[in-house]
Amino acid sequence: MTKPNKKAVVLCSGGLDSATTLALAHHRGFVCHSLAIDYGQRHRAELFAAERIAQQLGAIDHCTLRIDLRTIGGSALTDPQIAVPESPANTESDTEPKTGIPITYVPARNTVFLSLALGQAEVLGATAIFIGVNAVDYSGYPDCRPQYLRAFAQLAKLATKAAVEGHLIAIEAPLLHLTKAQIIARGHQLGIDYAATVSCYQADPQGRACGRCDSCHLRRQGFIAANLPDPTRYQPTAPTAPKKA
Amino acid sequence: MTKPNKKAVVLCSGGLDSATTLALAHHRGFVCHSLAIDYGQRHRAELFAAERIAQQLGAIDHCTLRIDLRTIGGSALTDPQIAVPESPANTESDTEPKTGIPITYVPARNTVFLSLALGQAEVLGATAIFIGVNAVDYSGYPDCRPQYLRAFAQLAKLATKAAVEGHLIAIEAPLLHLTKAQIIARGHQLGIDYAATVSCYQADPQGRACGRCDSCHLRRQGFIAANLPDPTRYQPTAPTAPKKA
Numbered sequence: 442m443t444k445p446n447k448k449a450v451v452l453c454s455g456g457l458d459s460a461t462t463l464a465l466a467h468h469r470g471f472v473c474h475s476l477a478i479d480y481g482q483r484h485r486a487e488l489f490a491a492e493r494i495a496q497q498l499g500a501i502d503h504c505t506l507r508i509d510l511r512t513i514g515g516s517a518l519t520d521p522q523i524a525v526p527e528s529p530a531n532t533e534s535d536t537e538p539k540t541g542i543p544i545t546y547v548p549a550r551n552t553v554f555l556s557l558a559l560g561q562a563e564v565l566g567a568t569a570i571f572i573g574v575n576a577v578d579y580s581g582y583p584d585c586r587p588q589y590l591r592a593f594a595q596l597a598k599l600a601t602k603a604a605v606e607g608h609l610i611a612i613e614a615p616l617l618h619l620t621k622a623q624i625i626a627r628g629h630q631l632g633i634d635y636a637a638t639v640s641c642y643q644a645d646p647q648g649r650a651c652g653r654c655d656s657c658h659l660r661r662q663g664f665i666a667a668n669l670p671d672p673t674r675y676q677p678t679a680p681t682a683p684k685k686a
Numbered sequence: 687m688t689k690p691n692k693k694a695v696v697l698c699s700g701g702l703d704s705a706t707t708l709a710l711a712h713h714r715g716f717v718c719h720s721l722a723i724d725y726g727q728r729h730r731a732e733l734f735a736a737e738r739i740a741q742q743l744g745a746i747d748h749c750t751l752r753i754d755l756r757t758i759g760g761s762a763l764t765d766p767q768i769a770v771p772e773s774p775a776n777t778e779s780d781t782e783p784k785t786g787i788p789i790t791y792v793p794a795r796n797t798v799f800l801s802l803a804l805g806q807a808e809v810l811g812a813t814a815i816f817i818g819v820n821a822v823d824y825s826g827y828p829d830c831r832p833q834y835l836r837a838f839a840q841l842a843k844l845a846t847k848a849a850v851e852g853h854l855i856a857i858e859a860p861l862l863h864l865t866k867a868q869i870i871a872r873g874h875q876l877g878i879d880y881a882a883t884v885s886c887y888q889a890d891p892q893g894r895a896c897g898r899c900d901s902c903h904l905r906r907q908g909f910i911a912a913n914l915p916d917p918t919r920y921q922p923t924a925p926t927a928p929k930k931a
Contacts, residue, residue, distance in 0.1 A: 507753070513751075549846060551802060551845070557794070559797060561793075565759050595841075604828065
C-alpha cells in the first residue's frame with residue numbers, strides 16, 4: 442500500500458547554498474531529511490553548522506554519514522599537504538590546470554554525495570533529492586554543471602529498486618541557475634540567518650571564516666551584490682570587506 | 687606532461703565475481719589498484735578475502751574505504767534486524783516485493799561503489815574502473831543491469847575534472863553477460879584459487895559459507911554447471927551439495 446508523501450533528502454553541508462536549498466525545499470512543502478557527509482574535510486566546523494541549520498530550517502531529522510575521502514585524497518579540502526588557494530576564484534595558477542578547475546575540487550565528490558543521498562532517499566521512500574549546486578558563481582567544478590545533473594538524474598531512474606517499482610527519485614537543484622546574490626536574496630526572503638552557515642574552506646574551530654579563500658570571496662561578493670549586510674563571522678586576521686566588484 | 691598508462695581501479699569485494707574481474711583486468715595488462723568497500727556488511731570475512739585475493743591476483747595495491755551504510759539501512763546485508771533469506775534466488779516471498787529484487791539488495795550500493803572508484807581513478811590517473819557485476823545469474827539487482835552501467839559510464843564522462851581535461855575513465859564490466867558457470871570456467875583458466883574467495887552473505891568469521899543463502903546457491907550451481915569441483919569452504923552445518931539443477 443502506498444500513501445501520498447512528499448519526503449525529500451536534502452544534502453546539507455552547512456554552507457550558504459545548502460542552507461538556502463533546505464529552506465526552499467521546506468518552503469515547497471517537502472518533509473526534509475537533512476544529510477551531511479563527514480568526508481574528512483579540513484573545514485570541520487561546517488559539520489556542526491549543518492546540524493544547527495537543519496534544526497533551524499525545519500528539517501525533520503539530520504543524519505551525518507562518515508566516509509573518509511582522505512583515503513583517496515587529491516584535493517586541498519582533504520589532503521593537508523595541499524594548501525587552500527587564497528587567490529580570487531577562477532584565477533589560473535600553478536596549482537590550477539588549464540581548465541581552471543581549482544585544487545579545492547574533491548574528486549567525484551558530488552557523485553559520491555548524490556549516491557549516498559539516493560540510497561537514503563530509497564530507504565525513506567523520498568521522491569526527491571535536493572542539492573545546492575550552482576553553475577553560475579561556482580568555481581568551475583565539473584559536477585556542478587546542468588549536464589552532469591541531468592546524467593545523474595538519468596542514472597537515478599535505473600539505479601534503484603524503488604525506480605524499478607515505479608517510485609522515481611527526482612534530483613532537484615533549485616540554485617543551479619542563480620547568482621550568489623540571487624541565492625542570498627532568496628534566502629533573505631525566507632528568513633535564513635546566514636550567520637549560522639559556514640562556507641569557508643578553512644574555517645576555524647569556531648566556524649569563523651578566513652575571508653581569503655575562493656569560497657569566502659564568492660560569498661562576500663554575493664552579499665555586496667545583493668546589497669545586504671554580510672553577517673559572516675570572520676577570523677580576526679581576515680581582510681576587511683572589499684568594495685563592490 | 688602525460689605518459690601512456692594503463693591503470694585501473696578494480697572493485698574487489700572478496701567474492702568469486704570480483705576475483706575473476708581482477709584476474710581478467712590483470713590479464714589484459716592493466717596495473718590494477720584493488721578497492722574494497724567496508725560498508726558495514728554483515729559478512730565481514732569478505733573484506734579479509736578481498737585483501738588476500740588482491741595480493742594473489744597481482745594487484746599493485748589494495749585499499750579499503752570505510753563507509754557505514756548501516757546508517758542508511760534497508761537491506762538484509764546492513765541491517766541486523768532483517769534476516770538473510772535462505773530460499774533459492776529469485777523466489778518470491780513476503781520479504782521480496784513484486785519485482786523479485788531480494789532483500790539483500792543494498793540501496794544504491796553499486797552507485798556508491800562506482801562513485802568512490804571514480805574518485806580514486808581520477809586521483810590515480812586510471813583509465814578504467816572494473817566492476818564484477820553480472821546480469822545473467824545475478825539476483826535481479828537493478829544496479830547490475832547493462833542500461834544502468836551505460837548510464838554510469840555517461841555520468842563518468844561529465845563528473846570529473848579528469849574528464850573535462852580529456853582523460854576519460856571507462857566502466858568495464860567483463861562478466862556482465864556471462865553465466866556463473868562461464869565466469870568460473872574463465873577464472874579456472876586464469877588459475878584463480880576460488881577457495882580464497884568468500885561469496886556467502888552470512889559467512890562465519892573464518893570465511894566459511896552457509897550453503898543456504900542466495901549467493902551460496904548461485905555459486906554452488908555455478909561449479910556444478912561448469913563441471914568443476916567446488917572448493918568453497920562450508921560451515922559444518924551447511925547442507926550437502928545438491929545435484930545439478
